[in-house]
Amino acid sequence: MVQRSPCGPADDERAAPPARRGVRRLSPAVIAAAGACVLALAACSSPIEPASGGSGSGDPAASVRCVEDANAVVAKYRQPLQQPFPSPFDGRPVTGKSFWVISITQAGPSVVASTKGFAEAAEKVGAKAVIFDGKGSPDLFNQGVNSAVAAQAAGILLVGFDANLVKQSLVTAKSAGIPVISGLSGAPDAAMPDGVVGQVTFDGTEEGVLQANYAAVKTGCKVSGVMFYSQSSIATRRIADGAKAELQRICPETCTLDLQNVDSTAFATKLTSQAQNYLQRTPDVNFILTSSDSYVTYLLPAVKLNLTTTPVIGVTGDTLAAAQQGSGQTADILWPPLQMVGYMYFDSLMRSTVQQQETVVKMQLRLVDKSNWGADTSLRNLYPQQANYQSEYAQLWGAAP
Secondary structure, eight states, X not given: OOOOXXXXXXXXXXXXXXXXOOOSSOOHHHHHHHHHHHHHHHHHSOOOOOOSOOOOOOOXXXXXXXXXXXXXXXXHTXXXXXXXXXXXXXXXXXXXXXXXXXXXXXXXXXXXXXXXXXXXXXXXXXXXXXXXXOTTOHHHHXXXXXXXXXXXXXXXXXXXXXXXGGXXXXXXXXXXXXXXXXXXXXXXXXXXXXXXXXXXXXXXXHHHHHHHHHHHHHTXXXXXXXXXXXXXXXXXXXXXXXXXXXXXXXXTTTOEEXXXXXXXXXXXXXXXXXXXXXXXHOTTOXXXXXXXXXXXXXXXXXXXXXXXXXXXXXXXXXXXXXXHTTOSOOEEEEOSOHHHHHHHHHHHHHHHHHHOOOEEEEOOOEEEEXXXXXXXXXXXXXXXXXXXXXXXXXXXXXXXX
C-alpha cells in the first residue's frame, strides 16, 4: 500500500553509465585526494562575473578578495555531480516485508519524488512501501511511527523532520526491534537519537554556504539578501543558519541576510503574499535565497508582482526545468535525482534491517545556472554518472532491472 507524501521534484529518465561503485566510508587518504582534485578543478573553472547592485561600503580591496574567494568556492561545485553507488547487497531477505516512510509533509515535490523512488525501490526486491503524511505535525509524526510499529514494519524511514520530535516513539520502535533511519536531517555528522541507526542526507550548512557565496559573487560581495526557511524543519534551519554565518564571515561589513520563517503547513497559500509584502517593505533586497525548491514556485510570482528582477536561487533541482524555460530563477543547487534519493533511502534502510548496522550516506551537491544548465532536462545531461540509477541499484540488489 502506498500513500502519498510531500516536499520535492520528480525526475525522468536521464543518462550515461555511472562511475564504478564507491564505498560508503572513504579513507582519509581518498578524501584528501578528492579534495585536492576538487581544488584543482576549481582553479580551472571560469569565474562567475558579479552583477551590478547591492549596498554597503567597505574596503575595496576586501571586496575584491571576497569575490575571488567566493568564486573559488562556487567553482568547486560547478562540475558534474559525483554520487557514488553503494556496494552490492542481496535484497532477497526483505522480499514480502513492509517498510514505512513518515514524511514531514506531502505538500512538496521533493518529498513526493523521493518517496515515490522509495516505493519503486521496494518493489524491485518484492517489498512493500507505506507512505505516511505527517502534514507538518509532530503529533502525526509520532502517530506514524507508532502505526508502523503496530503494523510490524520491517523498517521505518523519517523524512524531513528532527528525529528528536519522536523520541518516545523511537524507544517503542527500538524495543520492537525495528530499525529507523533518518532522511534529510541536514547534518550528516550529527549524533543520532537513540533508536535511529542511520541517515541519508545532504549537509544543510554546506548548502547554505554555497548559496551565500553564489550571492556574494553575483552582487560583488554586497548582498542585501533574504532567506525563506521554516522553523519547523531542522534541515531548512541549517541551510539558513549556514548562509547567514557564511556572509557574516566573508563580507561582514557589506553583506546582510534577513531570515524569514515560512509556515510549512500553508506555504502554498500564504508564501506568495508573504514574500510580496516583504519585498514591498524592503525594496533594497538584491538576492533571494531559499531552503526548499517548493518555496521557489511561490516566490517567483511575488518577485514579478513587485515588478523586480530580484535573483532567486533554488535547491534540490525541483524547479530547474522551469528555470531552463525562463521562469526567472537564477540558479539551482542540485541534489542527486530526487527519485534516486528514494533508492538511497531504501538501500540504507534495507541494509540496516538485514545487517543491523549503522549507515550514513551524504548526498553530493552541484551548482547550475545559465552558464552550465543548458536546455536539456534529461538525467543524461544533468546527472551523467547517475542516469541509469534504477538498473544500477537493481543489479546491486540482485533484482530484475
